[in-house]
Amino acid sequence: MIKGLYISKAGMCARARHLDVIANNLANINTTGYKKDKLFYLRMREAQDALNDSASNELAKVEIMTDYSSGELKNTGNPLDLAIVGEGFFVVQTPQGDVYTRDGNFTLDAEGRLTTLDGYPVLGNGGEIQIVGNEIRIGEDGSITVDGEIVDKIRVVTFDDLTQLIKIGGNYFSDEQTNGAIEVSPEKIHIRQGYLENSNVNGIQEIVQMIELYRQFELGEKAIKTQDQTLEKLINDGGRVA
Amino acid sequence: MDKALQIAASGMQAQKLTIDVIANNLANVNTTGYKKSRLEFQDLLYETIKSAGTSTGGENENPTALQLGNGTKVVSTQRSFRQGTVIATENPLDLAIEGDGFFIVRMPDGTSAYTRDGALKISADGTIVTSDGYIVEPEITIPEDAKQVTIRKDGQIEVTLFGDPEPTILGQIELARFINPAGLEAIGQNLYRETASSGNPFIGTPGLDGLGLIHQGYLETSNVDVVSEMVHMIEAQRAYELNSKTIKTTEDLYRIVSQLKR
Numbered sequence: 333m334i335k336g337l338y339i340s341k342a343g344m345c346a347r348a349r350h351l352d353v354i355a356n357n358l359a360n361i362n363t364t365g366y367k368k369d370k371l372f373y374l375r376m377r378e379a380q381d382a383l384n385d386s387a388s389n390e391l392a393k394v395e396i397m398t399d400y401s402s403g404e405l406k407n408t409g410n411p412l413d414l415a416i417v418g419e420g421f422f423v424v425q426t427p428q429g430d431v432y433t434r435d436g437n438f439t440l441d442a443e444g445r446l447t448t449l450d451g452y453p454v455l456g457n458g459g460e461i462q463i464v465g466n467e468i469r470i471g472e473d474g475s476i477t478v479d480g481e482i483v484d485k486i487r488v489v490t491f492d493d494l495t496q497l498i499k500i501g502g503n504y505f506s507d508e509q510t511n512g513a514i515e516v517s518p519e520k521i522h523i524r525q526g527y528l529e530n531s532n533v534n535g536i537q538e539i540v541q542m543i544e545l546y547r548q549f550e551l552g553e554k555a556i557k558t559q560d561q562t563l564e565k566l567i568n569d570g571g572r573v574a
Numbered sequence: 575m576d577k578a579l580q581i582a583a584s585g586m587q588a589q590k591l592t593i594d595v596i597a598n599n600l601a602n603v604n605t606t607g608y609k610k611s612r613l614e615f616q617d618l619l620y621e622t623i624k625s626a627g628t629s630t631g632g633e634n635e636n637p638t639a640l641q642l643g644n645g646t647k648v649v650s651t652q653r654s655f656r657q658g659t660v661i662a663t664e665n666p667l668d669l670a671i672e673g674d675g676f677f678i679v680r681m682p683d684g685t686s687a688y689t690r691d692g693a694l695k696i697s698a699d700g701t702i703v704t705s706d707g708y709i710v711e712p713e714i715t716i717p718e719d720a721k722q723v724t725i726r727k728d729g730q731i732e733v734t735l736f737g738d739p740e741p742t743i744l745g746q747i748e749l750a751r752f753i754n755p756a757g758l759e760a761i762g763q764n765l766y767r768e769t770a771s772s773g774n775p776f777i778g779t780p781g782l783d784g785l786g787l788i789h790q791g792y793l794e795t796s797n798v799d800v801v802s803e804m805v806h807m808i809e810a811q812r813a814y815e816l817n818s819k820t821i822k823t824t825e826d827l828y829r830i831v832s833q834l835k836r
Binding site: 356 | 575576577578581582584585588592612614615616617618619639641642643645649650652654655656751753754756770771772776783784809810812813816817819820823824826827830831833834836
């Protein structure tokens with residue numbers, strides 16, 4: 333009887349967490365290069381551990397996976413806006429090590445380096461990219477031409493298992509848990525200059541999931557109330573002989 | 575759902591700022607040489623509930639991390655320097671740049687500012703100035719006895735004086751261009767200042783080295799496209815509504831929780 337309460341509780345907590353994930357997707361519906369998170373509920377058998385240990389802090393048995401499908405490209409006309417078509421990430425150098433992003437909204441810093449909007453250098457095959465000149469062209473293969481002279485090539489990397497990438501905010505991903513970045517072979521690199529990749533969040537899908545979880549949450553409530561009433565009857569009327 | 579309220583609030587705040595930027599674009603739809611801007615967002619820091627590789631009991635490990643986001647934040651406004659439509663005005667001191675480049679303006683403090691607004695005027699002493707009276711570099715003075723001012727596509731200024739059939743060359747309008755115009759700082763009055771991220775100005779003759787050509791008797795209108803601004807406004811409004819649904823749902827879930835205990 334008590335176990336049933338915990339099962340219902342686990343289900344409701346999982347739905348509450350799902351709402352947090354949907355909230356974050358919707359908040360980032362216009363964030364360049366954002367990849368939506370998807371929440372999966374674990375089956376009861378896999379959730380058994382948590383149920384056996386009812387004192388556990390683990391409130392919900394869920395998995396969150398990031399969906400790396402591409403977002404739509406939008407034309408901006410800005411020569412330092414880049415979008416990757418297909419697989420791959422830009423490499424960005426931070427004081428904490430290299431991080432990765434699909435957000436190609438770049439600018440120049442005081443030293444003429446190509447950087448992200450928060451000032452971290454974007455890496456090319458030769459390290460930091462210095463751009464000094466008047467006209468910049470970035471080819472489909474990522475080659476950077478400044479005033480007719482090729483200066484470097486944008487580095488594009490990928491990972492053998494994208495599920496191991498960790499989001500760290502600022503549109504960046506960390507490779508801490510992965511087996512390391514793998515260079516994307518040159519013929520597979522497709523970069524569009526003057527474009528940015530939209531967030532891949534679909535508002536309708538998220539709202540439908542929100543409705544689903546709301547109804548499931550209500551079912552959990554009904555289940556708990558029913559068990560509560562049954563318990564009440566057992567405790568208050570159980571010993572009474574008619 | 576503990577986070578959902580704050581997350582949705584960050585999303586609504588972001589969309590509200592988008593509307594502000596669109597409002598400014600629309601307000602400047604008829605401003606000569608105005609360049610539209612847009613907002614850029616980033617996701618906020620993630621909270622790691624459990625990290626990948628930790629034990630789930632026995633030999634088993636979590637294959638993936640469990641991370642929860644905290645919403646969105648605004649990082650910057652980005653300006654688009656696309657060409658605006660060029661319209662005829664018949665005024666000899668209305669200049670439009672077709673292509674890259676900015677007119678160079680000397681501010682009262684001696685520094686340079688840059689503009690695409692070519693509605694120029696002649697000051698009391700004959701100097702070519704902007705509508706706000708700032709001197710256009712390099713400084714050119716039109717003589718009092720000038721009958722006609724001709725500005726060629728390459729920026730050369732010629733005047734025809736009374737009693738002289740041959741035109742006199744007065745000087746040359748120069749243009750400046752930047753490798754990253756999106757990095758320029760807007761200071762109002764259609765003026766921009768160079769910053770570290772715009773790079774140093776490259777100053778040259780119109781029509782050469784990638785600089786645009788000058789058209790006398792024309793003005794460049796703003797590059798705000800009313801239809802796409804309206805579409806962006808609808809997008810922002812719907813995104814705002816979606817985030818408000820999150821708040822409504824969170825509230826409903828809390829209500830259900832509070833009714834659990836009879």
